[in-house]
Each structure stands twice: as structure tokens, then as C-alpha cells.
Amino acid sequence: MRDTPLSNCERLFLLKAIEAKKRLDGRQTYDYRNIKITFGTDYGCCSVELGKTRVLCQVSCELVPPKDSRPTEGIMFFNLELSPMASPAFEPNRQSELLVTLNRQLERCLRNSKCIDTESLCVVSGEKVWQIRVDVHVLNQDGNLMDAASIAAISALSHFRRPDVAIQGQDVTVVSPETAEKRPRLFICISYLLVDPCEREERVKDGLLVIAMNKHREICSIQSSGGIMLLKDQVLRCSKIASVKVSEITELINKALENDRKIRKEGGKFGFAESMPKERITTLKRDDAPVEMTDVKETASDIVNRTETTTEVVPSPVLVAMGTAQVGEGIVNSWALDEDEEDEPQTEDRKTGTVSDVCFCAVE
Amino acid sequence: MTELDQSCSVLREYGSEQSLLSKPDGSSTFVQGDTSILAGVYGPAEVKVSKEIYDRATVEVLIQPKMGLPGVRERTREQCVRETCKAALLLTLHPRSSVTVILQVIHDDGSLLSCCLNAACMALMDAGLPMSHLFCSVTCAISKEGQIIIDPTARQEKVRRTALLTFAIESVECNVLMSSTTGSFSVQELQQCIAISQKASEQIFQFYRDSVKRRYSKIK
Numbered sequence: 001m002r003d004t005p006l007s008n009c010e011r012l013f014l015l016k017a018i019e020a021k022k023r024l025d026g027r028q029t030y031d032y033r034n035i036k037i038t039f040g041t042d043y044g045c046c047s048v049e050l051g052k053t054r055v056l057c058q059v060s061c062e063l064v065p066p067k068d069s070r071p072t073e074g075i076m077f078f079n080l081e082l083s084p085m086a087s088p089a090f091e092p093n094r095q096s097e098l099l100v101t102l103n104r105q106l107e108r109c110l111r112n113s114k115c116i117d118t119e120s121l122c123v124v125s126g127e128k129v130w131q132i133r134v135d136v137h138v139l140n141q142d143g144n145l146m147d148a149a150s151i152a153a154i155s156a157l158s159h160f161r162r163p164d165v166a167i168q169g170q171d172v173t174v175v176s177p178e179t180a181e182k183r184p185r186l187f188i189c190i191s192y193l194l195v196d197p198c199e200r201e202e203r204v205k206d207g208l209l210v211i212a213m214n215k216h217r218e219i220c221s222i223q224s225s226g227g228i229m230l231l232k233d234q235v236l237r238c239s240k241i242a243s244v245k246v247s248e249i250t251e252l253i254n255k256a257l258e259n260d261r262k263i264r265k266e267g268g269k270f271g272f273a274e275s276m277p278k279e280r281i282t283t284l285k286r287d288d289a290p291v292e293m294t295d296v297k298e299t300a301s302d303i304v305n306r307t308e309t310t311t312e313v314v315p316s317p318v319l320v321a322m323g324t325a326q327v328g329e330g331i332v333n334s335w336a337l338d339e340d341e342e343d344e345p346q347t348e349d350r351k352t353g354t355v356s357d358v359c360f361c362a363v364e
Numbered sequence: 365m366t367e368l369d370q371s372c373s374v375l376r377e378y379g380s381e382q383s384l385l386s387k388p389d390g391s392s393t394f395v396q397g398d399t400s401i402l403a404g405v406y407g408p409a410e411v412k413v414s415k416e417i418y419d420r421a422t423v424e425v426l427i428q429p430k431m432g433l434p435g436v437r438e439r440t441r442e443q444c445v446r447e448t449c450k451a452a453l454l455l456t457l458h459p460r461s462s463v464t465v466i467l468q469v470i471h472d473d474g475s476l477l478s479c480c481l482n483a484a485c486m487a488l489m490d491a492g493l494p495m496s497h498l499f500c501s502v503t504c505a506i507s508k509e510g511q512i513i514i515d516p517t518a519r520q521e522k523v524r525r526t527a528l529l530t531f532a533i534e535s536v537e538c539n540v541l542m543s544s545t546t547g548s549f550s551v552q553e554l555q556q557c558i559a560i561s562q563k564a565s566e567q568i569f570q571f572y573r574d575s576v577k578r579r580y581s582k583i584k
Contacts, residue, residue, distance in 0.1 A: 002410060040470065040471055041398050041471055041473070042471070045430070045470075045471070047470075052385075052386045054385065056430075056468065056470065058430045058431055060431045081428070083404075083428055083466060083468060084406075084426060084464065084466050085385065085387075085388055085391075085402070085404035085466040085468060086387060087387050088387070088406055088409065092426055133431065133432075135430065135431050135432070137428060137430075137468060139385065139402065139404075139468060140385040140386060140387050140388075141387055142386055142387070271398060271400075271471065272395070272400050272470055272471060280381070281578060281579055281581070281582065282381055282382045282383050282384070282579055283379065283380065283381040283382075283575075284379060284380060284571065284574060284575040284578055285377070285378070285379030285395075286377065286378050286379065286571055287377050288374050288375065288376060288377050289374065289375045289567050290373060290374050290375075291373045291374070291375060291514060291560065291563050291564045291567065292563055296556055296559045296560055296563065297556065299555075299559045300552060300555035300556040300558075300559050301552065301555075303555045303559075304551055304552055304555050
């Protein structure tokens with residue numbers, strides 16, 4: 001499906017508005033949209049809503065043999081998928097440029113920054129290491145997928161609990177997840193020129209500057225695309241704004257993690273089911289409902305007795321000669337019809353018995 | 365003879381939210397206990413020439429698992445959902461178009477196919493696509509002692525030698541639209557499960573009615 005194209009008057013309007021420092025939804029030039037982070041029932045599952053952009057991330061792990069070149073390091077695997085739900089323009093199994101860019105940027109940000117110590121993922125050197133798999137699904141595209149994806153990935157990694165491993169000689173047994181915590185340094189990507197563009201604004205853009213930074217003001221990666229010429233002080237200004245935003249977002253993530261930890265410790269209900277807002281008019285929840293089963297047995301037996309069982313007629317085999325048996329009589333061969341046969345009345349030839357299987361078996 | 369214990373015939377706590385995504389024409393989440401599915405519907409929309417049908421709409425269903433790439437298991441579920449949707453939608457009203465249903469597994473705690481079907485129906489309602497009847501789905505599990513459990517959790521499903529039966533039931537006459545089963549069971553047990561599912565579906569249809577009533581309650 002193709003996405004609706006942006007009309008010329010819309011484009012002109014957006015550009016004029018940005019020049020006048022006004023944005024489509026009334027934000028300031030450097031304002032972020034509302035970020036909402038929720039965690040799921042199992043560890044490592046996180047859903048992020050950046051305005052209307054929605055992203056789901058799941059972290060899972062598996063014991064695998066390590067790469068030959070690095071026998072003492074674990075493996076990290078990133079996979080970002082643009083779900084066809086997110087936009088009519090996204091088709092399943094299509095390697096679009098956007099997908100490749102997002103994947104590469106996410107991988108660079110998380111892998112090269114060494115936010116997870118891969119040495120700690122090693123279980124038995126040269127034989128078994130943990131492979132951490134991060135799956136990011138984009139559920140709704142309303143601009144700024146990069147930021148949403150990186151926030152989701154980092155939150156999910158922080159939330160994830162790796163199962164503990166007990167090693168006895170050669171045997172490795174995996175114990176259910178404990179509080180084995182990994183504290184990755186939080187790196188977040190901030191997209192630029194106009195902070196956090198929404199989908200319409202993204203379509204009008206000429207270029208994109210993505211800065212990945214952590215709260216200690218260390219830059220992990222900068223990527224500029226679109227061929228725009230940036231002045232040195234513009235880049236410096238962007239990085240200053242990025243540091244402010246990153247500290248805000250890091251605090252938000254930490255708060256969300258704290259809340260989740262508290263709820264789990266207190267034994268309260270957690271997960272996506274609980275985080276569904278109840279006051280909205282578009283949501284409805286129903287408690288456990290028992291089902292009336294008083295006359296189920298009667299209706300069921302009634303139906304079973306009413307249906308007649310078909311009598312199956314199975315022809316018994318007839319021994320024709322030593323090593324050859326025949327089951328049934330078979331139908332008339334209709335492949336090679338001779339011309340004489342066509343003159344004769346058809347009905348006599350076509351009469352067959354009720355059984356129609358011929359089975360010849362050679363018995364040793 | 366199978367026992368019908370009242371304590372096992374409880375539908376888990378369920379809930380749904382509609383219109384939560386801005387891009388798809390219709391969207392909904394359906395939550396059954398801890399199992400949660402997000403559905404998005406696009407339609408009627410443009411269809412590729414290779415897939416178009418001259419007198420009706422083409423229905424496509426995509427199920428995306430949370431981890432890894434979709435495999436054969438997802439394809440069989442997609443087939444079940446697609447056949448049910450094709451039976452319910454009035455496809456001849458939109459020839460040469462496509463109706464795409466995308467389902468994302470948010471959490472799987474048992475009764476996954478049922479939750480997918482329920483979420484799909486709510487999303488189709490939200491998108492406003494014309495349907496001849498609504499559908500809902502119930503899963504039953506028959507334990508090896510012969511006990512029938514409705515809406516099983518993942519733990520109950522995984523018990524050895526448990527048969528799992530999923531039925532899609534339509535709203536007008538409570539007929540069975542689709543059935544998907546694994547494991548062995550007798551004819552008697554099958555009919556009992558169908559009867560139980562029909563009873564349970566009445567509650568789910570009432571839930572659909574209530575959520576739509578609530579949604580449009582503010583409109584005078």
C-alpha cells in the first residue's frame with residue numbers, strides 16, 4: 001500500500017511555520033513529546049509511547065557456542081522490524097532504506113558503546129556464551145522512530161534479568177531468572193534540527209542529525225544524513241541541547257524502572273494488562289466470569305446421539321495368485337478410449353460397483 | 365465421562381481498548397488474563413494487481429511474534445484468522461481492494477489464537493468494515509483426567525497429554541465458524557467443548573456490545 005503523499009500546500013505551510021518557530025502541535029522548537037514507558041509481565045519487555053509513536057521491545061537470551069574469533073565474549077543481536085501496522089507504507093519482508101538505517105544506527109549505538117559488558121556474558125569460555133537478542137517492533141509511525149526505538153531498547157535491556165547459570169564440571173544448568181542485574185550505561189539518540197519531529201515534519205525535512213549520548217555527557221555516535229552542511233557551532237549547540245534532553249529522559253527511564261521494581265516486590269499486579277488506562281471511554285474491562293454449564297452434558301449427548309454413524313464398508317482382500325492380492329474391483333479404465341467403444345451406449349460401460357479401490361501388492 | 369467442574373469453567377479477566385493507534389484505520393488490544401494482543405486493520409485499501417480478486421476484497425492477515433521471525437506456527441494461525449474474517453466480512457462490497465489485519469503478540473500466556481481472533485474482531489469493528497455477523501473465540505483444554513478447562517493459561521496448556529481446542533463462534537446463531545485442535549479427544553468431549561464455547565461466547569458478545577455502547581455513550 002502506498003502512503004498518502006504530502007501536498008505542496010502542506011509542505012509550504014510546515015516550512016513557513018518552522019521558520020516562524022511554530023510547530024504543528026503547538027510545541028516549542030526544542031520540546032519533546034510526552035514519553036510513556038511501560039513494562040510487561042516478563043522481564044525484558046518494554047513498550048514506549050513517544051507522543052503517538054509506539055514501539056515494543058523484547059529482550060531474550062539463549063546459550064550458544066561463541067564466535068571463533070572471540071571465544072570469551074557473548075553475542076548481542078539486534079533486530080528492528082517495521083511492522084506493517086505502523087504505516088500503510090511498510091510492507092512485510094521489505095528491506096527499505098529506512099529499515100536499514102534504523103537497524104544500523106541502533107546497533108552502532110548499543111554495540112559500540114559497550115553499554116553491556118560482553119565479557120560478563122561468557123559462561124564456559126570457548127563453549128557456551130549468552131546470546132542476547134533484542135527485538136524492536138515499531139507499532140505506530142508518527143515520527144522520530146530512532147529515539148523511540150533506542151529508548152525502548154535501553155529500557156528493555158535495563159529491565160531484563162539474565163538467568164543464573166550453575167556449572168558443575170561439564171554440565172551447565174540454567175536457573176530461572178534471579179536478580180542478576182546488568183546496569184548498562186544509558187545511551188539515547190536525539191534527532192535534530194527540530195527536536196523530535198512528528199511524522200508530517202519528518203516528511204518536510206532536508207536532513208537529520210542523530211546524536212547518541214549518555215547522561216555523563218559522553219557522545220557515543222553522531223550521524224548526519226541528508227547532505228546538509230552544518231556549521232561547527234550548530235553541531236555544538238545541538239550537542240548541548242542533547243545533553244539536557246538525555247538527562248531528562250534518563251531520569252524518566254530510571255523512575256519507570258523503580259516503579260516497576262517496587263510493584264513487583266510488593267506483589268502487586270504488573271504488566272501491560274494493568275497499565276491499560278481504565279478511565280478512557282474506549283477501554284472496557286471485565287473481571288473473571290464463570291460460565292453456566294448446567295445443561296452442557298445433555299446438549300452434547302443429544303448431538304452425539306442424533307448424528308448417525310456411517311457404516312463403513314471395507315472390502316476384504318481376495319487372494320488372486322501367490323504373492324498377489326486384490327482389494328475391491330476398481331473402475332473402468334478411461335484413459336485410452338478406443339473409437340469402437342464410443343459408439344456403444346455409454347451407460348453400460350460406466351456401471352461400476354460401490355467400491356473403487358484396487359490395490360495390488362507384491363508380497364515377498 | 366468428562367467432569368465439568370464449575371471452578372475450571374471461568375473465563376479469565378478480559379479487557380480491550382479500541383482506537384489506540386493513529387495510523388491504522390482500526391486498532392484494538394484484547395487482553396485475556398495476561399495474554400495480550402494488539403491488532404491493526406487497514407482497509408479497504410489499494411491491493412497489488414497480483415493479489416486482486418475481481419469481485420471481492422482480498423483479506424490478508426499477518427501475525428508477528430514477539431521474538432524472532434514469523435514461522436510456520438504463525439502461518440497456521442494466520443490461516444485460521446483469515447478464514448474466519450473472510451466468513452464474517454462482506455467482501456463483495458469492496459471488489460479489487462484489500463483488507464489487511466496485522467496482529468502483534470504482546471504477551472502469550474495461553475489461549476493465543478482465541479485472543480488473536482477476539483482482537484481482530486474488535487479491530488474490524490473499530491475500522492467500521494461491514495460484517496454480516498461478529499465472531500469471538502474460546503479455547504478449551506481437556507486434561508488427561510478428562511477435565512475441561514476454559515481459557516487455559518500457558519501452564520495449563522503445557523501439561524502433557526492435554527488436548528487443546530479453539531473454536532470461533534459467530535454472533536447470530538452461535539454456529540461454529542472455525543475450529544483448530546491439537547491432541548486427541550472423543551466425539552463426546554468435542555461436542556461438550558463446543559457447547560461450553562457457545563455458552564462462553566455469549567458473555568464475550570455481551571462484552572462487545574457493552575464496549576461499543578460505552579464508546580458511543582457521549583454522542584447525543
